[in-house]
Amino acid sequence: MKTTKITKKPTKRKRKKKSGETPVWKRNLFAIGIVCALGAVFYFFFVNPYSFRWKPCYGFKGYGVCLPCSYTVHGIDISHYQGKVNWQALSSSQNDPEFPLRFVFLKATEGGDLMDDTFQENFQCAKDWGFVRGAYHYFIPNTDARKQAQFFINQVKLLPGDLPPVLDVEVSPKRKTQQQFTQNVKTWLDVVEAYYGVKPILYASYKFKEKYLNDTIFNRYPYWIAHYYVDSVQYKGRWDFWQHTDAGTVPGIQEQVDLDVFNGSLEQLLQLTITK
16 A cells, blocks of 8 residues: 655744844835935936037027026137137137127236246137137235236236226135235236236135135226126126136137126226236
8 A cells, every 4th residue: 555755835034134234124214215315316416517518598698508698798718728710610609690709818827937838829719809808817826926916927918998907715724814815816917916006806606615715805996707607697796707607619619618708898898807
C-alpha cells in the first residue's frame, strides 16, 4: 500500500521590527521633503533671479529682450568680454526707428594696474562712429584708492562731449570697516573729480548701494543703477542710468551685452557730458 507523503509549506515569518527603527512611511516622507527643499533652493537661487527672461513681453521687444517702457535714450556698456566689435555694423543701431543706441560705456581700468586691452581702440571707435562715449573704472576695495584713481587718469583722456568718468563699485570690502570703505570710494571720486572738473558717475546695483554706499555723501553723484529682469527700478532715490539686462544682442557684437537706458531726453544726456 502506497502512502502519500505530505509536506508542509514553509511559513513566512514576519521580520521583527528592530527597536527604534524608523517606519518606511516616515523615511519616504523625509526623502520627499529633502527633494522639495532642494528644488526650492534651486528655484530661489538659479531660476527666480532670471525668471524675467521667460515672462511674456507686454512692453517693447528690442535687441533680444523686453525693453523697459517710457525711455527713449538707449545705450550699451562693453569690455574685452564682448570680443572684437564691428563698429560699422554697431553704428547701424543708431538708426533704429524705435530704439536707437545713443551712448556706449567702455571698461578702461581695474584696480591699480589692469588695463582693458580693448579699451583704447574701442574708445576711439565709439567717437569716430558718433556715439556718446564714457569710460569706467572697476574698483578693487583692497587696493589703494589714490593709486587706482591716478591709474585711471593716466590711461583715460576724456574730451568735451564725453560722459563723466564712472566708478564701478560691486565688490564688497574685505578686512575693512564700513567707514574705511566709504572713505576709499570717496577718495577715488574726489581725485578724479579734481582732475576732470566734473562729478564722476557712481555705478552699483541698488542692493549693493543700499548696503555699502548708503552714506548721504554719495547722493551728490550721478547714479548708474544695475537692476536686472524687473519691469521698473525699485530704488527709491534719484538715478540717471539703468543697466536693465546683461542679455542684449546688438549688431556688430557676437557676445551678449549689457543694455542701459538714460533717465531723460537726449538733450539732457548731452547736458551731462563734459563741456571743457
